[in-house]
Amino acid sequence: MLELGGEALVLTHDAMAEGVHFLPGQDQADIAWKLVSSNLSDLAAKGTDPLGVLLGYQFGADDARFLAGLEEVLAHYGVPLLGGDTIGATGAQVLGLTALGRATHRPVPSRSGAQAGDTVWITGPVGAAMLGFEALRDGTGADSLAFRRPRALLAEGEALAPAVTAMMDISDGLLLDASRMARASGISFAIDSTAVPIAVPEHRRAEALRWGEDYQLLFTLPAGAEPPVTAFRVGQAIPSAAAPILLDGQPQREDSGLGYEHR
Amino acid sequence: MLELGGEALVLTHDAMAEGVHFLPGQDQADIAWKLVSSNLSDLAAKGTDPLGVLLGYQFGADDARFLAGLEEVLAHYGVPLLGGDTIGATGAQVLGLTALGRATHRPVPSRSGAQAGDTVWITGPVGAAMLGFEALRDGTGADSLAFRRPRALLAEGEALAPAVTAMMDISDGLLLDASRMARASGISFAIDSTAVPIAVPEHRRAEALRWGEDYQLLFTLPAGAEPPVTAFRVGQAIPSAAAPILLDGQPQREDSGLGYEHR
Incomplete structure (x- = not known):
């Protein structure tokens, strides 16, 4: 974050690599979409109104498709391409x-502001991206849109910014990102697994809590406060406990099993 | 460029790839230096005071050396790392x-403002990076600093911004970048090859005029104006002629031989 002319400028940079963040052979238009959405999702979590993007583009399998997807996603969000570079x-x-982008509320929400006693919320279900990924990987023909074309919750983030004590977007899995927020805030979260809305069959609930890329917003509110947008209460902030996350009362080890550490 | 809170924000993004922009096996600290300097040089050409950088870093041959070089170059320029992403x-x-960065003068200098009658200037010699590259490539032990650790001319750019009609940094070679400026301005430049200061033996003058990465500033001034910093007059802007560049009176073909098109 940067102060300029009385405004708070929020900046984010994400890199994506073939074979790590996207499948070789995946539609390049979808890759452009996701690259933009994942960055704008970071801005959404800071209640920030996007001003533009800069692209570092390595020529790839289908540059025309990438460009088409880029134009589509930038038009969708009404955000200009301000510059960039292309390389082979x-x-x-x-x-x-x-x-x-320009912060719409000061202080800018961060992941470190949650306090014991706060309630913990999520803006919507998790797991849809997981199903979409599987559909794409396995070529089943099932709907893969949630994985290919996630939406950055910009309006929700802006509405939430004045209300929250902490906020972040869930890109690496609910439990992993929640543990990061709890740790940054110096507290723990008691999460009720059954309170988490999921977009998958019940028997896959545990996976959905650990799969990322749904780009929902995770946030905390002072006790008793109601969120200004549709959201689901999934737990409570408590004083620092045996682990950053207690899932249904059980401390969760951080070194494995919470989410996608390497994304 | 972006308007924010009464300030003009100038943004630039450069990408570099192993085997294209730097040699495999080159000291990663030098690569960090050049990555930062080449971007700050873009800001210098716009008379812009740098506010910070964001890095997209793919893990490489020696991440510790890269980090050391990054810290060194950021300290050299007094510029903070504002964020970024790392990927494998x-x-x-x-x-x-x-x-x-923040523009120090409005309008922000661009490459498109040169007018017939303007004089054409360069801040210093070209060719030093070429010699440095050869020393490094051939392992001669000769000085390679100019290639490895170019300097962004931030103070010079800021001093020049109120005076120039057009300005850009020379990253791809004097003749190629001058032809881009002439074309963007809708005029031609008559360049006197012997007036160009060179850091190489006379018999390599033609090469030095076509080799990039010295990051000198190229600019135009209204007829009769003197530059506020040390600079060398290398030519004159004339009405659009047979080619964007007349070198010693000879129109130069643009499709080859002016500089490093693919950098």
Whole structure:
């Protein structure tokens, strides 16, 4: 974050690589969409109105499709491409995007402001991206839109910014990102697994809590406060306990099993 | 460029790839230096005071050396790292850097403002990076600093911004970048090859005029104006002629031989 002319400028940069963040052979238009959405999701979590993006583009399998997807996603969000660079290189395609925006509320929400006694909320279900990924990977023809074309919750983030004590987007899995928020805030979260809305069959609930890329917003509110947008209460902030996350009362080990550490 | 709170924010993004922009096996600290300097040089050409950078970093041959070089170059310029992302991926290392800054003069200098009658200037000699590259490539032990650790001319750019009609940094070669400026301005430049200061033996003058990465500033001034910093007059802007560049009176073909098109 940067102060300029009385405004708070929020900046984010995400890089994505072929074979790590997207499948080789995946539609390049979808890759452009996701690259932009994942960055704008970071801005959404800070209640930030996007001003533009800059792209670092390594030529890849289908540059025309990438450009088409880029134009589509930027038009969707009404965000301009401010600049960037193109390069040719061998090996896996690597893409980078910088997004910047103007904070709509001060202080800018962070992941470190949750306090014991706060309630813990999520804006919507998790697991849809997981199903979409599987459909795409396995070629089943089932709906893969949630994985291919996630939406950044910009309006929700802006509405929430004045109300929350902490906020972040869930890109690496609910439990992992919640543990990061709890740790950054110096507290723990008691999460009720059955309170988490899921977009998958019940027997896959545990996986959905650990799968990322749904880009829902995770936030905390002072006790008794109601969120200004549709959201689901999934737990409570408590004083620092045996682990950052107690799931249905059980401390969760952080070194494995909470989510996608390497994304 | 972006207006924010009464300030003009200038943004630039450069990407670099192993095997294209730097040699495999080159000191990663030098790569960090060049990545930052090349972006800050873009800001210098716009008379912009840097506010910070964001890095997209793909893990490479020596991450500790890269980090050491990054810290060194950021300290050199007094510029903070505002954010970024790290990824692991196979293949050639690809790096991206976004730099942003505050314009110190309005209008912000561009490459499109040169007018017939203007004089054409360069801040210093070209060719030193070429010699440095050769020393490094051939392992001669000769000085390679100019290639490895170019300097962004931030103070010069800021001093020049109120005076120039057009300005850009020379990253791809004097003749190529001058032809871009002439074309963007809708005029031609008559360049006197012997007036160009060179850091190489006389018999390599033609090469030095076509080799990039010295990051000198190229600018135009109204007829009769003197530059506020040390600079060398290399030519004159004339009405659009047979080619964007007349070198010693000879129109230069643009499709080859002016500089490094693919950098």
